[in-house]
Amino acid sequence: MSFTTVLRDDFTNTRRSYVVLGVVAVLTGFVSLITYQVAEFHEDAFRALFDVSFFFFLVFPLILVPLTYLAVAGDRERGSIKHALGLPTTRGEYVLGKYVSRTAVAVGAVVLSTAAALAVGVGAYSGTPDLVRFGTFALVTTLFVASMTAVFVACSTLTKKRSRAMFGVIGAYFLLGPFWLGFLPVVSLNAVITTVADVLGTSVSDTTRGYISLASPTTAYLSGLEPVYDGVVGTGEYPRVTRNYATEGATELYQENWFNYLTMTAWGTVALAVSYARFRVAELG
């Protein structure tokens, strides 16, 4: 009963916030714009999803920041948590309620923006948009968003100060996104691994690098979108897509799609579990 109380209250409180309206509007607007712009170069609407996925990978977590960083830390700083936990609600129900509520809002934004891309696709592309590809894209993106929301809500759960929560969430975004992927080649995980290996006088195999590079929810998301381009990869139809999803000779587990989905799920689950373990015994006075 109390899990649903927290979920209902938080969802109602959040959806009435201008922040949420901003999140949904910005996301939908940008996805529509990208889809429309790509129509100039390609016939198939699903090809736009390739560009949209990079926008989701790089920008959507940033859009999630204002939606998530105060989920628990804000309640602790404002004292609102005393309302929720003064009622017969366990701390576990409280954290889970907050997470599910914020994830529901984020997933709503994903569904709406994907629907907007589909609508633009119908009007701006010569071919009929493939519903299965769009649906697959929405599903994998939902998993990614659920994973990142869990990480961010976990950061919020671990502290009682909004400034620390903001720092934690931004830090998690940078670590798991741009740093892990190597957006800036000299400030990247790969550069750190290479440097450490050099200092130790050893080397790191490509297989190990492969496992490490796909061990972040953001990189796992990009890799896990491969089924969206089923039948296209390797045909030469869309070279950029092929380059990203070339699986010829794939023999390692990390090259399997399920490994990516497991990675995203594991990040979300472990982050929430660790934060709950700390929150369960946290001093809330």
Add this chain to the structure above:
Amino acid sequence: MTAIKTDALTKRFGEDVLAVDGLDLEVRDGEVFGFLGPNGAGKSTTINMILGFLQPSAGSVDVLGMDVARDSLAIRQRIGLLPEGYEPYENLTGREHVQSAIHAKDADDDPDELLDRVGLDPDDARRPASEYSTGMTKRMSLAVALVGEPELLILDEPSTGLDPDGVSLLREIIREETARGASVFFCSHILEEVEKVCDRVGILNDGELVALDTIDNLRAEMQAGATVEATVDAVPEDLDLEAIAGVRSASVGAGGDADVAGETVRVEVTEGAAKMRALRALDERATVADVSIEEASLEALFDEYTDAEANAGGPGADASAARDDATAVAADGGEGA
């Protein structure tokens, strides 16, 4: 069964800060218990341990016969909490806050009835709580606390921010709740309110309970007594009121009520019965035109316990100096009888 029982309850923050030190407290079933203390005395820390928000460093807390550490959820099902200094969810209405409590407790209260009972206007109840004044937030929080007919109400500074009507309504609700059988743990720094509604009080100072009794018993224990002021036509010459048992001091001065001509005799007594003895003695020797009696206020007692504790290590250590202060406060701010 006791409503709240703490046993050697202790809370340390780090190595240096001892916020609550071996607190033994018992709030009886059906009573209104006033919990007082100066800022930093450890009141909030104690309440947070009672609610399970903080873990005690040592000792234990039982609420409604259940251990807080073990049965926190069952306890919160049966208590009503009005927390101090919290911001409600900004985009939820007052009514939705009450509905939230009804939902969480699986109660069958009517939110509109509860909001009406605490005097929150129906239109206001449907506005976002972020637009509420402090008083409106307090009314809403009281309605939340009343959900499910709780056996114990924990009210932390409930009258702060309330207008006089709200304070009066709060008193009425507390009376109704205790008549129903509920116990009330009333934490406030508005001593006048505590004095009006509480059966017993506990005074916390520097994390220790320095007083625990009814206000009358505390008055008697501290010999805080009362001040009797009588306006007489003329003061008899050999008026030896200090010889009367229970009279601490007597003095004469002009003044008193400006509408009454004459002189004022001021008598400080240490026990209730001495008031009438002094008045009878005065009435036999002079014509008494007007009388006022000021009981030592809770504020005076509070000052006496907390100041004496701070200055001399115990309320009895320098009682006479403390009593002088208390009497002065009583004369300045006490209620006229």
